Amino acid sequence: MNRPAVIHKTSPVGSVKPHWDDYEGERSRFSWRKARQALSGMPGGGINMAFEAVDRHLDTPTRDSVALRFVARNQPALDLSYAELARQTNRFANVLEGLGVQKGAHLFVLAGRMPALYIAVLGALKKGVVVTPMFSAFGPEPIATRINLGAGEVLVTTDVLYQRKIKPWRQQMPSLRHVLLVAEEGGLTQEPDTLDLGQLLREASDAFTTVNTSGQDPALLHFTSGTTGTPKGALHVHEAVVTHFQTGRYALDLHEEDRFWCTADPGWVTGTSYGIMAPLLQGVTSLIDREEFDAERWYHLLAEERISVWYTAPTALRMLMKAGKALAQQHRFPALRFVASVGEPLNPEAVWWGQEVLGLPIHDNWWQTETGGIMIANTPAFDIKPGSMGRPLPGIDAFIVEHLEFEGEPPRVRVLETPDVEGELALRANWPSMFRGYLNNETRYAKCFAGDLYLTGDLARRDAEGYFWFVGRADDVIKSAGHLIGPFEVESVLMEHAAVAEAGVIGKPDPVVGEVVKAFVSLKDGCTANEMLRMDILAHARKRLGPAVAPKEIAFLPVLPRTRSGKIMRRLLKARELGLPEGDTSTLEAGA
Numbered sequence: 001m002n003r004p005a006v007i008h009k010t011s012p013v014g015s016v017k018p019h020w021d022d023y024e025g026e027r028s029r030f031s032w033r034k035a036r037q038a039l040s041g042m043p044g045g046g047i048n049m050a051f052e053a054v055d056r057h058l059d060t061p062t063r064d065s066v067a068l069r070f071v072a073r074n075q076p077a078l079d080l081s082y083a084e085l086a087r088q089t090n091r092f093a094n095v096l097e098g099l100g101v102q103k104g105a106h107l108f109v110l111a112g113r114m115p116a117l118y119i120a121v122l123g124a125l126k127k128g129v130v131v132t133p134m135f136s137a138f139g140p141e142p143i144a145t146r147i148n149l150g151a152g153e154v155l156v157t158t159d160v161l162y163q164r165k166i167k168p169w170r171q172q173m174p175s176l177r178h179v180l181l182v183a184e185e186g187g188l189t190q191e192p193d194t195l196d197l198g199q200l201l202r203e204a205s206d207a208f209t210t211v212n213t214s215g216q217d218p219a220l221l222h223f224t225s226g227t228t229g230t231p232k233g234a235l236h237v238h239e240a241v242v243t244h245f246q247t248g249r250y251a252l253d254l255h256e257e258d259r260f261w262c263t264a265d266p267g268w269v270t271g272t273s274y275g276i277m278a279p280l281l282q283g284v285t286s287l288i289d290r291e292e293f294d295a296e297r298w299y300h301l302l303a304e305e306r307i308s309v310w311y312t313a314p315t316a317l318r319m320l321m322k323a324g325k326a327l328a329q330q331h332r333f334p335a336l337r338f339v340a341s342v343g344e345p346l347n348p349e350a351v352w353w354g355q356e357v358l359g360l361p362i363h364d365n366w367w368q369t370e371t372g373g374i375m376i377a378n379t380p381a382f383d384i385k386p387g388s389m390g391r392p393l394p395g396i397d398a399f400i401v402e403h404l405e406f407e408g409e410p411p412r413v414r415v416l417e418t419p420d421v422e423g424e425l426a427l428r429a430n431w432p433s434m435f436r437g438y439l440n441n442e443t444r445y446a447k448c449f450a451g452d453l454y455l456t457g458d459l460a461r462r463d464a465e466g467y468f469w470f471v472g473r474a475d476d477v478i479k480s481a482g483h484l485i486g487p488f489e490v491e492s493v494l495m496e497h498a499a500v501a502e503a504g505v506i507g508k509p510d511p512v513v514g515e516v517v518k519a520f521v522s523l524k525d526g527c528t529a530n531e532m533l534r535m536d537i538l539a540h541a542r543k544r545l546g547p548a549v550a551p552k553e554i555a556f557l558p559v560l561p562r563t564r565s566g567k568i569m570r571r572l573l574k575a576r577e578l579g580l581p582e583g584d585t586s587t588l589e590a591g592a
C-alpha cells in the first residue's frame with residue numbers, strides 16, 4: 001500500500017465542483033450572519049429545523065425528488081419524496097396537536113431506522129416539540145434513565161420494543177403521557193395504554209402550519225455520557241440548522257444531485273445532524289439501510305445504490321478492512337466522489353485504504369454531541385494529512401489550552417500558541433449548533449467554559465499548518481464502536497447484581513471497535529468468583545443495559561483501587577490492565 005504523509009487535494013471527481021477550494025479565503029469571508037441568510041426562515045420571522053429541511057423545498061423541483069430511501073433485506077425499497085415527507089410530518093404534527101401536546105414538551109423516539117422515526121422527529125420539530133431519538137439497542141435501564149431525566153411526555157416506539165423494553169418498567173416513567181406504537185412487521189400488536197400511530201396518522205390532516213419557533217427555542221435533546229453521574233442531556237436549539245446546512249457543504253460537500261449515505265443511527269447525534277438534517281437541507285437523496293453492518297451488503301449498497309457521498313465511522317471502516325480487499329474488488333464505485341468519517345480516531349492506514357480500495361481517501365472529521373455539528377474536518381479545500389482530524393471549518397476557532405488550576409471553578413486556561421504541544425482542545429463558543437445547556441445541570445455546564453472558550457474534554461495538538469491531531473480523552477469516558485459510554489452508568493447496573501460489592505469500568509483498547517467495555521468487580525462476602533457467576537453478571541448487565549453498553553469482559557478482583565476519598569481509580573485499573581506505569585498513586589487507599 002502506498003502511504004504518503006500528505007494526500008494532495010485532488011481535482012473534482014466527475015462533473016461536480018466542490019463547494020469550496022480556498023481554505024483561508026473562505027474562512028476570512030465567512031460569517032454566521034451571512035450563513036443564516038442561505039436558509040429561508042419562517043414566514044413569521046423565526047426559524048424551524050423541520051421547515052428548512054422539508055417544506056423549504058416544496059416550491060422548487062426538489063419537492064418531487066426522493067428525500068429518504070429505505071432499504072432492507074427481503075423487502076422492496078421504500079422511497080419518500082420531499083412532498084410526501086412534508087405531508088407525513090404534517091400529519092404527525094397534527095397527531096401531537098390532537099393529543100394536546102404543547103410546544104416545548106419532550107418527545108422520545110425509540111425505533112430502528114424506519115420511516116416512522118424520521119416522520120416523528122421532523123413532525124415533532126414542526127410542532128415545536130423537543131425531540132430525543134434514542135438508540136434502539138439500549139436496554140431498559142438507559143432508556144428509563146433518559147426518559148426520566150428529560151421528563152419525556154410522548155414516546156414513539158414499535159410494538160416489539162415496547163413489550164421488551166418499556167412495558168415492564170412503564171410505571172417507573174411517570175412523565176410519559178402518550179405512547180404511540182408502530183408495527184414492527186405486519187399488523188400492530190395492540191397494548192393497553194398505548195395508541196396506534198399508524199391509525200392516528202391516517203386519520204390526521206396532512207395540512208399543518210409549522211410553529212413559528214425562534215432560533216433560540218429548544219429543538220433537540222441529545223444525551224451524552226460523562227465520567228460520573230447520570231447521562232447529560234445536551235440541549236440544542238432550532239438555529240442549529242444553520243450549522244447543519246453549512247457543514248453539510250464544507251465537510252461533506254453535499255450537492256443536490258448527490259445520493260448520500262450516513263451510516264450512523266439517529267439514536268446518536270451524527271445520525272440526527274447528518275443522517276436527517278444536513279442531507280435534507282441540501283435536497284439530496286439519503287439512503288437508509290435498516291439492517292446491521294455486513295461488509296458484503298455495504299459494498300453492494302455503495303455500488304448498486306450509486307452512493308456519491310458517504311459518511312461513516314472508523315469502526316465500520318476497520319471492519320471493512322478486516323473483511324479483505326478481495327471482497328471490495330468484486331464491486332465498482334463509479335458514482336462515489338467523497339468519503340468522510342467521524343466519531344473516533346481514524347488510523348492513517350484507513351485513509352490510505354480508502355484511496356486504494358474505494359479510489360478515494362477518507363476525510364476524517366471531529367465534533368461531539370455538545371457541538372451539534374462538524375467543527376474540524378478534512379475537506380475538499382485542502383490536502384489531507386492521514387491521521388489528522390483536519391482543520392477548523394469557517395466560522396470555527398479552535399485552540400489548544402492548558403488548565404491553570406485543575407480543580408478550579410470556573411476553569412481558567414491559557415492558550416498554547418506553540419505548535420505541536422499537547423493540551424485540551426477548546427473552541428470559541430459562537431456557532432449556532434453549540435449546545436445551550438445540560439438539562440437541569442447548570443453546574444456541569446458552567447464547568448465546560450473558560451470565558452468564551454468551550455472546553456471539549458479531548459486532548460489534541462495543532463501542527464504548524466493548523467491541522468489538529470487527536471491525542472485522547474481527558475476523562476474516563478469510553479468510546480466503543482463510535483458510541484460514547486459512561487463508566488458510571490455501567491458500574492451502577494453492575495452494583496445492582498446481588499453478588500457485586502463494587503465495580504470499576506474501563507475502555508480496553510481493541511483493534512476494531514476502538515475500545516471494549518471491561519468491568520472489574522469485587523464480590524460481597526460469601527460469594528465465590530467462578531465462571532458461572534461471571535456469566536450471570538454479564539447476562540444481568542446485558543439485559544439491563546443492552547448489548548451496545550454492557551461490558552464484554554468481566555474480571556474479578558478481591559478489592560478495587562480507590563482514592564482515600566473513596567473514588568474508584570479507573571485510570572489505575574486501566575494502567576494495570578495494559579501493563580503501563582501506574583502514575584501518581586499518592587491518593588490511593590492503603591492496600592488497594
Ligand code: AMP
Pocket residue numbers: 224269270341342343344345346364365366367368369370389456457458470472473479482483484
Ligand atoms: P459523541 O459526543 O458521542 O459524538 O462523542 C464525541 C467524542 O468522540 C469526542 O469528544 C472525541 O473524543 C471522539 N471523536 C469524535 N470524532 C473524532 C475524531 N475524528 N477523532 C478522534 N476522536 C473523535
